[in-house]
Amino acid sequence: MQHKLRVAFFAEILTPELDGAVRTMYQLINRIDSGRYEFLFIYGEGPVNIRSFKSVRVPAITVPINAGYSLALPVFAQARLSQELERFKPEVVHIATPSILGEFGLNYAKQHGLPIITIYHTHFISYIAHYFKHLPFLIDGARQYLIQRYNSFYNSCDLIYVPSENIKAELQAVDIEPERMQIWKRGIDSRLFSPAKKDVNAISKLTGNHHPTILFASRLVWEKNLETLFEIYDEIQEGEPKVNFLIVGDGVAHKACKARMKNAIFTGKLRHSKLAALYASADVFLFPSVSETCGNVVLEAMASGLPCVIGNGGGSRDFIRNGENGFVCEPFSALEYVGKIRQILYDDKLKASIVEQGLLDSRTYDWGELASRYFADLNMLHQQQSLIAV
DSSP states (O other): OOOOEEEEEEEEEOOTTSSHHHHHHHHHHTTOOTTTEEEEEEEEESOSOBTTBEEEEOOEEEOTTSTTOEEEOGGGGHHHHHHHHHHHOOSEEEEOSSSHHHHHHHHHHHHTTOOEEEEOOOOGGGGHHHHTTTOGGGHHHHHHHHHHHHHHHHTTOSEEEESOHHHHHHHHHTTOOGGGEEEOOOOOOTTTSSGGGOOHHHHHHHHSSOSOEEEEESOOOGGGTHHHHHHHHHHHHHSSSOOEEEEEOOSTTHHHHHHHOTTSEEEESOOHHHHHHHHHHOSEEEEOOOOOSSOHHHHHHHHTTOOEEEESOSGGGGGOOBTTTBEEEOTTOHHHHHHHHHHHHHOHHHHHHHHHHHHHHHTTOOHHHHHHHHHHHHHHHHHHHHHHHO
16 A cells, blocks of 8 residues: 655645635645545634545634634644644644744644645735834834744744745845745636636626726735825826726725725625636736735736736735836835826737736746645655654
């Protein structure tokens, strides 16, 4: 009988379709070959069972500053977790985030001499300024504390997947050891996100007109640079051409966004099938956020034939070559965003060129290839550890 590599997988949340990080994890989970691998999933929020694998849910509490997200507390399930891990006897440990549960997984792996793999999902360092904007005197201290936590956690991992050179450079700047990091981008489902999903009625049903439509799709949280979004909205409203502002998503800042952008159309959170039709039917994708680890929405828009105007920062920056397959703007310069948006709206030849190049580039992002590399790396880590043990 073929040996199955045993992997303990620690994640805060495994609720399908919650966000880009969870969707990334399910791209791997759905490709696990159960004939070659055995997984033990340990998580706070999520389904009762994950495929046919052993699944252990840990008590969790809601995160006060981010509704819809929770924090797993392994201290309330410590005996059960120890028993399950003892029965399972993992050979590799996958940890999603440096949370309390992540620290539990890290300590277990270190105590048992197991290799650790992680995917850098969320760029929390970039959130500090937003979370403490009303207490600016705390920003430096909070940032330094988080950097120390990052160093302790990530420099204990054997392999860190990071989505872009930009994020790798930022992590290296705060002393994450570069030899542990490997570029592991993100994929795109080109059957779901495609220009073929264009539906001229999808937009007009929402707007009641045929004006050009600027689309913003994201969680509505302050770290997405919403203040600059408001300024762009104001500038666009005051000039030509007449446009629709379409806001897809939900979050703690939803009410504030509606109050601030009174003429914008808000859809709330949409299923990907409906979002795909809006991507393919809009005229410009606007994304000023510079806190992204990856920026999946930018890749989705490109794959849908929608030209992107984005902020210069975070992981999404790596998708765009300025002026070729989209535009990159100074993060807080509303006038620059507006100028690039108008260029696209007024220049059909430029727009067609950007769309064509964006489509070509998006096709190089393949989930199947990324998953194959992940499973190969699990085997590699196990083999390396076996050699050390000998």
